[in-house]
Amino acid sequence: AASAAGRRLLADPARAVRELADLLERAWQALIEPYWPRLRALLEADIAYHSRRLADSGLEQLLGELNPRLSWQGATLTVAGTQGDHERVLGGQGLVLMPSVFVWPEVVGGHEEPWRPGLIYPARGIGGLWSRSAERTPGTLARLLGQVRADVLCALDEPAGTSVLAHRLGLAPSSVSAHLSVLRGAGLLTSRRYGHQVLYERTPLGIALAAAD
Structure with a gap:
């Protein structure tokens, strides 16, 4: 037998749809959006x-x-x-x-x-979705490039844009953008436009440096 809440939803389908949509939006805001x-x-x-x-x-x-x-x-x-x-x-x-x-x-x-x-x-x-990039930065690479620039390079296990890297590393987007430009100029990164943003990824040389320890 249907519960009282279930009967109420069935009695007014339009209202039920609105309530369910509102619940989904609240779930999105609490669980996914951040x-x-x-x-x-x-x-x-x-x-x-x-x-x-x-x-x-x-x-x-x-x-x-x-x-x-x-x-x-x-x-x-x-x-x-x-x-x-x-x-x-x-x-x-x-x-x-x-x-x-x-x-x-x-x-x-x-x-x-x-x-x-x-x-x-x-x-x-x-598997690395929630790990902090700075924790994976080899010390030798940090001494070579500087800690922050090395963190940016090591954060690019997957292609990413400036805003995502800034959020991931807790840095200002302008700072991340400057480091990305230097790394790309040194041949450690390549960039390409994908949809509305520019994605950066490591070149073979960048991959080798990020893996060094």
Whole structure:
């Protein structure tokens, strides 16, 4: 039997939708919004990285890299380790690949109407999402570049923009921008525009320096 609250919601669907939307907004403000710059940066970096991998290696290779549970053979995508056996013929609908910071290590599939078929997979770099970059900066690199500049370089495990790096390191955006320009000029970083922002990532030389200890 429905509860009193449930009956009230069913009796006035329009009001129920408004109340549920308000609750979702409050949940977003309390649980997600304070951390959204960092979460968004990780998700955008994942999309940028895998877009390049798709162009370089093709769909079959990309799917194998997204998650060990995924495999592609012929025209069939198999997701291993799921509950039960389910088959779906896409029939030209396409498949949405969506990174997430809320699933790990599972891959979540969905194909119910009215949504398009999709796969939600753990975003690349999720393991270091909440770690502080300064704690991972090698001392030798800090002595070479200076502590703050070395922290900026080591914070770029994944491509990121100026505002995200400033938030992550607790620095002024103008200071981070100046350090990024110096690091790029020295050949340690490269930059490219992605949507509304410029993302920076380490060059092979930058990767080697960041890993030195």
